[in-house]
Amino acid sequence: MSNEMNKIRVPTVAEMIANNERPDILFWVGCSGSFDDRAKKISKAIVKILNYCNIKFAILGAEESCTGDPAKRAGNEFAFMMQAIQNIELLKGYEIQKIVTGCPHCFNTLKNEYPELGADFEVVHHTQLINQLIREGRLLLKGGGKFDGKKITFHDPCYLGRANDVYEAPREVLEKLDAELVEMKRSKAKGLCCGAGGAQMFKDAEKGNKEINIERTEDAIEVNADYIATGCPFCNTMMTDGIKHFEKEEKVKVLDIAELISNAADL
Amino acid sequence: MISQLLFIVLMVVGFGFFIFNISKIRKNISLGKPLDRSDNKFQRIKTTLLVALGQKKMFQRIVPALLHLFIYVAFLFTSTELIEIIADGISGSHRFFMNKLGWIYVLLISTIEVLSVLAFVSTLYFLARRNLLQVPRFKMSEMTGWPKLDGNIILYLEIVLLVCVFTMNGADEALFLQGKSHIAGSGSFGFLISSFTAPYFFSYFDVETLIFLERMGWWGHILVVFGFLNYLPYSKHFHIVMAFPNTYYSNLNNKGAFNNLSSVKEEVLKMFDPSFDPYATPLEGEASVPDRFGAKDVEDLTWKSLMDAYTCTECGRCTSACPASQTGKLLSPRKIIMDTRDRLEEVGANKRNNGPDFKDNKSLLGDYISEEEIWACTSCNACVQECPVSIDPLSIIIDLRRYLVMEESKVPSELTGMLTNIENNGAPWQFAQSDRNNWVDE
Numbered sequence: 017m018s019n020e021m022n023k024i025r026v027p028t029v030a031e032m033i034a035n036n037e038r039p040d041i042l043f044w045v046g047c048s049g050s051f052d053d054r055a056k057k058i059s060k061a062i063v064k065i066l067n068y069c070n071i072k073f074a075i076l077g078a079e080e081s082c083t084g085d086p087a088k089r090a091g092n093e094f095a096f097m098m099q100a101i102q103n104i105e106l107l108k109g110y111e112i113q114k115i116v117t118g119c120p121h122c123f124n125t126l127k128n129e130y131p132e133l134g135a136d137f138e139v140v141h142h143t144q145l146i147n148q149l150i151r152e153g154r155l156l157l158k159g160g161g162k163f164d165g166k167k168i169t170f171h172d173p174c175y176l177g178r179a180n181d182v183y184e185a186p187r188e189v190l191e192k193l194d195a196e197l198v199e200m201k202r203s204k205a206k207g208l209c210c211g212a213g214g215a216q217m218f219k220d221a222e223k224g225n226k227e228i229n230i231e232r233t234e235d236a237i238e239v240n241a242d243y244i245a246t247g248c249p250f251c252n253t254m255m256t257d258g259i260k261h262f263e264k265e266e267k268v269k270v271l272d273i274a275e276l277i278s279n280a281a282d283l
Numbered sequence: 284m285i286s287q288l289l290f291i292v293l294m295v296v297g298f299g300f301f302i303f304n305i306s307k308i309r310k311n312i313s314l315g316k317p318l319d320r321s322d323n324k325f326q327r328i329k330t331t332l333l334v335a336l337g338q339k340k341m342f343q344r345i346v347p348a349l350l351h352l353f354i355y356v357a358f359l360f361t362s363t364e365l366i367e368i369i370a371d372g373i374s375g376s377h378r379f380f381m382n383k384l385g386w387i388y389v390l391l392i393s394t395i396e397v398l399s400v401l402a403f404v405s406t407l408y409f410l411a412r413r414n415l416l417q418v419p420r421f422k423m424s425e426m427t428g429w430p431k432l433d434g435n436i437i438l439y440l441e442i443v444l445l446v447c448v449f450t451m452n453g454a455d456e457a458l459f460l461q462g463k464s465h466i467a468g469s470g471s472f473g474f475l476i477s478s479f480t481a482p483y484f485f486s487y488f489d490v491e492t493l494i495f496l497e498r499m500g501w502w503g504h505i506l507v508v509f510g511f512l513n514y515l516p517y518s519k520h521f522h523i524v525m526a527f528p529n530t531y532y533s534n535l536n537n538k539g540a541f542n543n544l545s546s547v548k549e550e551v552l553k554m555f556d557p558s559f560d561p562y563a564t565p566l567e568g569e570a571s572v573p574d575r576f577g578a579k580d581v582e583d584l585t586w587k588s589l590m591d592a593y594t595c596t597e598c599g600r601c602t603s604a605c606p607a608s609q610t611g612k613l614l615s616p617r618k619i620i621m622d623t624r625d626r627l628e629e630v631g632a633n634k635r636n637n638g639p640d641f642k643d644n645k646s647l648l649g650d651y652i653s654e655e656e657i658w659a660c661t662s663c664n665a666c667v668q669e670c671p672v673s674i675d676p677l678s679i680i681i682d683l684r685r686y687l688v689m690e691e692s693k694v695p696s697e698l699t700g701m702l703t704n705i706e707n708n709g710a711p712w713q714f715a716q717s718d719r720n721n722w723v724d725e
Binding site for chain 1: 688718
């Protein structure tokens with residue numbers, strides 16, 4: 017599909033080690049990033065940024081497995097523990113020191129729930145890494161991209177925001193674009209969930225009078241956003257469905273911060 | 284002399300019954316599972332000062348925050364006046380501290396009077412909010428019956444208390460102006476509000492009526508205080524006590540971090556251990572049957588969750604921020620906490636009346652909280668974020684889910700597939716793990 021010019025380079029840890037190399041950072045792709053067609057594009061955008069900045073990274077590839085987050089939130093501590101113990105074993109074996117995730121759920125579990133089980137590595141969310149790369153001048157946005165006169169609003173993922181108090185990194189990144197960053201009436205610590213957390217992604221909602229993602233999409237439409245920026249593959253799905261519900265696909269685009277930045281930097 | 288005796292009896296009974304009720308509640312909270320919150324003492328004190336004493340989280344909503352602050356500060360200052368009431372009550376003196384403190388006394392009582400006016404206005408507004416204005420979070424199904432009455436009783440008691448304070452000070456001022464107060468001398472006390480109100484409201488009464496009114500105000504005040512004190516343990520208003528320990532013991536970790544069940548960890552480690560013999564007799568000290576996984580009833584919850592239940596003042600900020608509740612689902616985080624308290628009171632009473640091993644064949648899950656409620660949660664932490672006194676409804680919800688899933692295998696059918704996939708192929712969807720990096724070349 018892709019031509020040789022913008023072909024992405026994604027080594028696995030096993031390949032690197034075979035070449036007597038070690039990654040500086042592991043890109044934890046996550047199940048959505050690996051298997052969901054929409055989220056795969058986000059994974060590619062993250063990789064383009066990592067490639068552009070010449071980051072020595074690797075993925076686990078076929079050795080990666082679910083962190084156990086949805087199992088834990090669904091109350092199945094056994095399934096979670098099975099995943100966690102095996103993942104930690106693997107990561108320790110590869111002496112991984114730092115991980116970047118494309119998903120706040122993986123981020124939260126690896127960062128907060130694995131250490132007690134023996135994990136010892138730094139974990140960052142991709143918006144934090146992107147923010148750092150921009151700050152260090154390693155990632156340059158040529159004139160701020162193609163967003164002149166456009167409005168972007170950021171939907172805080174619960175597991176990045178409230179769960180881990182990361183509110184500023186994604187906003188600092190978005191402020192680098194030549195767009196206007198507008199806040200929805202509920203944002204940051206008061207941000208409304210997209211409806212997918214706590215294993216809801218994998219089941220129908222309980223009986224009610226509205227879908228949560230519709231309620232949240234209304235917030236975004238209310239501020240006349242041209243782009244809804246997300247930092248979570250689940251939120252991305254929920255907001256995209258919300259925009260479809262209101263038949264506003266032409267007017268409002270739902271993109272991950274990694275995609276917005278990779279577009280803006282012409283990667 | 285008789286009134287002094289009466290006062291002392293009243294005081295002993297008042298405080299005694301309060302302490303008796305507190306020890307009952309203490310016992311109920313200690314029915315919970317252990318949880319270590321003895322770390323980070325400095326950080327915990329800081330959190331308590333900011334969140335409980337400083338009411339930091341209340342100020343997310345400015346109007347109720349200010350009105351609540353007036354009542355709260357008035358309460359704190361009036362409590363210092365209580366010291367004088369007790370001194371007068373026991374010794375038979377009148378305005379025990381007036382001559383000892385001089386102008387400081389005038390300043391203190393004036394402050395109390397000004398705050399009392401503010402508290403009076405706030406209380407009227409709060410009564411209107413609860414009963415006349417359409418505030419959605421006070422109109423939900425869990426807020427009918429006793430919780431609604433409870434909220435109003437507190438506000439009515441406040442009105443009575445404040446009327447007593449002003450009757451007492453106003454009548455006394457009128458008496459003092461005539462040199463007929465129980466304290467020597469004559470003139471004006473110089474209290475900011477009563478020196479202004481006395482000529483308007485109290486100058487028409489004769490001395491006997493004024494003495495009666497002053498005594499009525501004084502006794503009314505102290506009776507309401509003792510009544511209030513002993514009403515607290517039965518009421519949502521107990522938050523004025525529990526807010527302090529509850530914020531002190533609040534979770535200091537990232538809100539996204541759910542606890543890992545060590546019992547499950549041990550079981551899983553045994554599964555991975557090839558040398559483990561499942562038929563071996565358990566080592567000494569090792570439980571042969573592990574604890575129940577998750578929570579079915581209040582005793583399966585941690586003591587902190589039980590403390591949460593006694594701390595809740597049913598303000599409903601959690602529920603009004605809950606995405607499930609906002610979209611018409613059955614879940615209300617406030618109801619989860621209220622149910623936990625109601626059930627804990629029931630379990631505690633059962634144990635006191637029928638012995639510690641008594642079972643009533645009821646449980647928190649099922650008889651109080653339904654499966655539909657707990658499955659509606661998105662674990663978004665909005666309820667935890669909103670609570671002004673650091674209550675964590677989410678950890679109760681997750682503990683209940685854990686019981687349902689691990690002990691009863693009751694999982695919504697779509698989730699069964701997700702869980703099986705994770706176990707079989709390491710992803711919530713049915714994709715082969717070996718295909719995990721196919722995206723790279725697509």
